[in-house]
Amino acid sequence: MQAASGTRPESIVLPSRRSCILGIAAFSLAGPAFAKTRLKPLFNGKNLDGWTPVGDANWQVSDGVAWADKGKGGFLVSAESYRDFELRTEFWVSPDANSGIFIRCEDPAKPSATRGYEVNIYDTRPDPSYGTGAIVDVAKVSPMPKAGGRWNVMTIRAQGDTFSVELNGQKTVDSAHDAKHAEGVIGLQYGAGVVKFRSVEIARL
DSSP states (O other), rough: OOOOOOOOOTTOOOOHHHHHHHHHHHHHHHHHHHHHHHEESSSSSSSSEEEEEEEEEOEETTTTTEEESSSEEEEEESSOOBBSSSEEEEEEEEOOOEEEEEEEESOTTTTSSSEEEEEEEOEEEEEESTTTOOOOTOOSSSSSSOOOSSSSEEEEETTTEEEEETTTTTEEEEEOOOOOOOEEEEEEEEEEEOOOEEEEEEOOO
């Protein structure tokens, strides 16, 4: 039945402006929330299943944290190889620590910055341009952030020949390009000081 001119049927309820705004906001937030759910844990917080120790670092697990504080150097190397991915990790290092997250390492037995990429965690590196937050010999950081003495969150994105790094919400590497290494394992480094990882998650892209 057609309504009389100037009136509106009771069955038609128009949404308020506030409802429309809230609906749009909820829809726009769905994208990042969905991306977050795609991250899968690589470290289970209980033991080193899925990781191979390389070198002489004294890696151990306690209270949900994988950590090392002795040795001439070593890595925890992932069981699987990755090409395009987003990696998120939470870590704690002492101010004098030398650590890093190595990606696309072509030789699981010998992770290195020459046969893969090293995203550095090294506040006291003699050349700070490739210190904490940088990709060694690929992308410099300026100014270099400090990570020592607190828990930090680092996100690394590698897709094709493009890389980005974010530390505690600060972009330290933005769309750097390098095509030398296409795929490889992930290595968590112990070089000096105290190094701890309590979360390591990854999503293939």
